[in-house]
Each structure stands twice: as C-alpha cells, then as structure tokens.
Amino acid sequence: MMNSPLIDYTLHLADTTLILSQRNAEWCGHGPILEQDIAITNISLDLLGQSRNFYQYAATLIGGDASEDSLAYLRKEREFKNLLLVEQANGDWGQTILRQYLYSQFQYLLFEKLQQCNDAQLAAIAAKSIKETTYHVRWSSEWVIRLGDGTEESHTRMLKAIDELWRYTGEMFVPAAYETIVEVSRLKNEWQQKVMNIFSEATLSIPEKMFMQNGGKNGIHTEQLGYILTDLQYLQRTYPGAEW
Amino acid sequence: MPVQDFEQLFQKKIDNEVKIEPKDWMPDAYRKTNIRQISQHAHSEIVGMLPEGNWISRAPSLKRKAILIAKVQDEAGHGLYLYSAAETLGMSREEMINDLHSGKAKYSSIFNYPTLTWADMGAVGWLVDGAAILNQVMLCRTSYGPYARAMVRICKEESFHQRQGFETLLVLSRGTDEQKAMCQDAINRWWWPSLMMFGPKDSESTNSDQSMKWKIKRKTNDELRQQFIDMAAEQVKVLGMTLPDEKLKWNAERKHYDFGEIDWNEFWNVVKGNGPCNKQRLEARRKAHEEGQWVREAAMAFAEKRRSKQKAA
Amino acid sequence: MKNFIRKFYYGDIPEEKAGGGSYQTINDTANWPLWEVFIRSKQGLDHKHAGSLHAADAQMAIENARDVYTRRMEGVSIWVVESKYITASNPEEAGELYEPAVDKIYRHPTFYQLPDEVNHM
Numbered sequence: 001m002m003n004s005p006l007i008d009y010t011l012h013l014a015d016t017t018l019i020l021s022q023r024n025a026e027w028c029g030h031g032p033i034l035e036q037d038i039a040i041t042n043i044s045l046d047l048l049g050q051s052r053n054f055y056q057y058a059a060t061l062i063g064g065d066a067s068e069d070s071l072a073y074l075r076k077e078r079e080f081k082n083l084l085l086v087e088q089a090n091g092d093w094g095q096t097i098l099r100q101y102l103y104s105q106f107q108y109l110l111f112e113k114l115q116q117c118n119d120a121q122l123a124a125i126a127a128k129s130i131k132e133t134t135y136h137v138r139w140s141s142e143w144v145i146r147l148g149d150g151t152e153e154s155h156t157r158m159l160k161a162i163d164e165l166w167r168y169t170g171e172m173f174v175p176a177a178y179e180t181i182v183e184v185s186r187l188k189n190e191w192q193q194k195v196m197n198i199f200s201e202a203t204l205s206i207p208e209k210m211f212m213q214n215g216g217k218n219g220i221h222t223e224q225l226g227y228i229l230t231d232l233q234y235l236q237r238t239y240p241g242a243e244w
Numbered sequence: 245m246p247v248q249d250f251e252q253l254f255q256k257k258i259d260n261e262v263k264i265e266p267k268d269w270m271p272d273a274y275r276k277t278n279i280r281q282i283s284q285h286a287h288s289e290i291v292g293m294l295p296e297g298n299w300i301s302r303a304p305s306l307k308r309k310a311i312l313i314a315k316v317q318d319e320a321g322h323g324l325y326l327y328s329a330a331e332t333l334g335m336s337r338e339e340m341i342n343d344l345h346s347g348k349a350k351y352s353s354i355f356n357y358p359t360l361t362w363a364d365m366g367a368v369g370w371l372v373d374g375a376a377i378l379n380q381v382m383l384c385r386t387s388y389g390p391y392a393r394a395m396v397r398i399c400k401e402e403s404f405h406q407r408q409g410f411e412t413l414l415v416l417s418r419g420t421d422e423q424k425a426m427c428q429d430a431i432n433r434w435w436w437p438s439l440m441m442f443g444p445k446d447s448e449s450t451n452s453d454q455s456m457k458w459k460i461k462r463k464t465n466d467e468l469r470q471q472f473i474d475m476a477a478e479q480v481k482v483l484g485m486t487l488p489d490e491k492l493k494w495n496a497e498r499k500h501y502d503f504g505e506i507d508w509n510e511f512w513n514v515v516k517g518n519g520p521c522n523k524q525r526l527e528a529r530r531k532a533h534e535e536g537q538w539v540r541e542a543a544m545a546f547a548e549k550r551r552s553k554q555k556a557a
Numbered sequence: 558m559k560n561f562i563r564k565f566y567y568g569d570i571p572e573e574k575a576g577g578g579s580y581q582t583i584n585d586t587a588n589w590p591l592w593e594v595f596i597r598s599k600q601g602l603d604h605k606h607a608g609s610l611h612a613a614d615a616q617m618a619i620e621n622a623r624d625v626y627t628r629r630m631e632g633v634s635i636w637v638v639e640s641k642y643i644t645a646s647n648p649e650e651a652g653e654l655y656e657p658a659v660d661k662i663y664r665h666p667t668f669y670q671l672p673d674e675v676n677h678m
Contacts (some may be wrong), residue, residue, distance in 0.1 A: 032536025149544025540587035543613035
C-alpha cells in the first residue's frame, strides 16, 4: 500500500509518541520514588494521548476500516516509522530522563513549527500538545541537570547515557521523503544550542563527533522495536477481530 | 492529669465523633494500630500496582491502555496519600518502606495472585477494587483525621476503577466465545481471594474489639463481606456469568445471600508468604527502591549544592 | 497496657511486632524531605491544604504536587512549604487559645435584633 506523504508523516508522529509512551510506562510501579513514578507515568499518558490524536487523524486520512487501533496494533516492524531514539531501552533512570529530554527538546521545536503549518488538523494537535511538551522539557531538563551535577555516580551514569543515546539524535534532523511539512534540518542548530545550555548547567558536554544511526523514519529499526511490538500487539494478534 | 483521664477524654472525643488530629494526645496503641493499618493500606496500593502494571504494555487498545495507566498511576497516588497520613503519626515513609521490604509489614494478600489474562484487569477492577471500595467508604469516617481525609480523596478517585473493571468484563462477556471463557475464568480465579480480602470471620477474633471502639474501623469483616457478596451476586447476572460457589443462594429470611466456606488455609498461607507471587512482588519493590537509591541521593546532593550556591551569591 | 487489637482487618494483617516499633527517622542521605502542599482550586479562592509529599527541593515539590494533587484539574496554583517550617499550635492549649472567644457573641451579627424593616442589614 502506498500512503500519501501526509499519511506517512502523521504515522511517523503517531508511532514516535506511542513508542516513547510505551517505554515510559514500563516505569509504572518501578520508579525510583513514588512521586517520580507518578511523574513519568504522567508523561507516558501525555504521549499516549498525542499518539492517539495522530493515529485518529491518520485513520481518517486513510479511510475505510482504518482506526487508531488498527494502525497501532496491526502494522508490522517495517511499517513503524518512529525515531530510533524513542525505542531504545529504558536503562537506568538517567538514561530514561535523558532520552526524554533529547526528544522533548526536539518535539518542542517541531511542534512550534507544526502548529503553524497549513494542515489544520496537524496544527491543532501540535498546538494542543505543545503545552505538555513544554512541561516535559522542563521536567526532563531539570533531571538532566540534577543528575549531571549531582553525585559522582550520577554524573558517571549520565555520561554513559549520553554515550548510549547520542548516536540516535542525528536522525531527528534528517528528513524522510514524506517529511515535508516542517523542515527538520533547520531545527538542528537551535536544538543543539538548547541542549548545550542544559548540558553545560549539568556539567556535561555534547560528544564531539559520533556516527549517527539512521533509519527509523523509514522502518529500519534497532532490534528493540520487534519486542516492543510483540508486547504491544499481543492481544490483537492472538484474537484477530475481537473487540476489547 | 493521670493517663486514665487522658484515655477517658480521648474515648469521649471518639464517642462524640470528634476526629483525632496528629498532635492530639492519643493512646500509644491507637497510634500504633493506625500506623500499622495505614501503612499496610499504603503498601497494598503500591504492591497493587504490580499485578495491573503487568498488563500495561499489552493492553488491547489504546483507549484501554490509557485507562489502565491512569488507574495504576492513581494507585501510586493513593499509596502516597496514605504514607503521608501515616507520617503524621511519627513514622517516616522510609521506615515504612523498609518494613515492607524486610517482610515485617504486610500488604493485602490479594496482590500475591497473578494476573494471567487481560480479563484479569476487569476482574481485579470489579471484584478487588469493589471489595476495597466498601472498606474505603467506611474508612472515610474513621476517627483519625488525616486517614479519613486521605480516604475521602481516594474514594473520589477510586470510583472510576470499579466501573472500568466491570465495563471491561462486560465487553468480554459480549464478545467471542474465547473472550467469554476468558471472562468466566478470571471471575473464577478472583472471586474467593477477593472474599478473603475482608479478613477472618468475626467469630475468629478473640479479644475485645478495640478498633471498633476507637472507630478506626466501623463495620465488621463479616458485615462488609456480606455487603460485597450481595452486590456481586446481582451484578454477575448482568455479565451473564456465574460466581464459582455452588452454595451461593438468596436467603429470603436473612435478606442476604448465603455462601460457601472460604478456604482459610489458603488465606493464611498467602499471608505467610506462600502465595503464587509473594516473592516476585516483594522483589520488584525492593529492586525499584535499591535501583532508585543513587537517583534519590543525587537529587539531594544537587539540592544541597544549589542551596549553598544561593547562599554564597 | 491492655491487650489491644487481636482482631484483624483488611489492611490490618497481624504482624509479630506491631508496626511503628521505632519512631526515629533513619539518617539516610537519600531521603527527600517532606513538603506540605496547598492548592488554589480556582481563581478567587484561598489556597487550601491538600496533603504532603517528598521532594528534593522546592521546584521539584511544586512539580510533584502538580502530578500528585492536580491530575484531575483540582488546581490553578500551588504553594509548597517544607513541613519542618510549619509551626502548629498545641492542642493542649486549645482552652486558653480558643475558648475565650466562645462568649463574645456580640461579635456576631445574629446578636443584634433589629426591626423587620431593616432585616437585610
């Protein structure tokens, strides 16, 4: 099936927010302290809500029997278009909040532009979501600073997290063929500047040169995604056509 | 004033429905009983996140996933309110958590049962939350002020939990044959454990009922259990399912349902730690706490740094 | 002491030793302090005590309060104060503090009987 660029782009936004939501939700019941368990779960819910809005829009664009659930539950590994960054394992709390920060900082810049785009529906979703994103940036950047400049152990862990995740940030700014609504390559400098500011407050620094992994937007993922989808789609796959 | 006079005054306040507040004089045993009960209640909320959290990643639709996440998150909130209420009695959350992790403090045994299928999300909501709500509604009027206030807040939030559970089952009960079977199976597995949630029979209790006299508790185990059975026995009909008790029968004279004997052997076994999931549940909680240690430390260290920087500035 | 509580309830399962054996806080560097949270439910109303929570610093306390106490649109403004900075009156002093107000009924409007014509005063 050939989708229009708009559909593919909407699915890309939907998949990215869904997969990050799914990852964050893994913390539910396992957070480092009750208050933060609740906080990360809240972010998970925000992202899930955003993904549903995007899926619902994609479903109306696709028409027919497509629904938010058919799109989330019945597409395969190679059809998912989420960023590689968001499918990476939670790791420790440091890695999770760094992943959140790197993505949220990007999402904020993206939604700033998206809310002014010509597609009314995407603009509306972005305008609604950006308030949540603003908070995610605030919350996660504070954690980056706190852990970067906390104890020796937390600092070391943040360095490891950067080493783990940085290679997946380049992809955000390399546009896929369907990604024409917002010119992501033009967000890169501002993103980097903002990240640099937060990192410097956190006594951390941006890696000088690192090879950037690519592919998520076009369905070439890391091996992690398959397992996420196995979990996510289990019931829909086991009982085809059932209502829940 | 001699202690007896204090105790008399204290009891008079309770009898007059005057709430006891943190700094008020209270008998040592009242304090201890409240700490024990509130902290156990808090632990139950926290451990209770695990069996349901088990299905978050596999929820069958995005809507169900959102509901389930919100629900499990509520439980974290409820645990938090309750820990806070217990902290007003002079015990820190850290101590309570240590007691949970060492096995000294207990939590509701119901959460030591596994959630095996999606239908368990429905059954837990309908039966387990349903049983808990009866207790919680009663506790909104408990004599210790902070506990009562926490319960009022919890009851407000909890009301959606049981409804969503029942609705989950309702959808299954109207679904495919496999879904119907899944629904009945979950009810079968959760029914008896949820009856056990109300605790041993009134006749099993040996001494004078101080908790009732102090109005920490306002209804007996058997009263609450009967109330629960009467409700569930009617509701199950809407689902077109059955409860796994052959002796369940309306008794026109008592105006209540009669029911079969609970397996108390199983109850005490699970309390003692031999339930199907006791080990995993505690291990999950310990692991979260231990792995969070460096995070909590770093946050404190950073807060300290920032404070001294601000002072210097 | 009397032989208390042999009856076991939901949420009150017996332990060999009753909870609350020691009241000292363990001195753990990882323990976040306790904060009291006050929420303004809407513009025009006072902040009201909502509960408490733990946080490493004030900023985090506000954010935690937002996540814990305003998930259902309960608030538009949050105050937090570290619990240790709250000074409370002592219940034992209730007599001298509050009872002297009891007989000052002339402070209340109902004390004054006025003719019906001015009853809305």
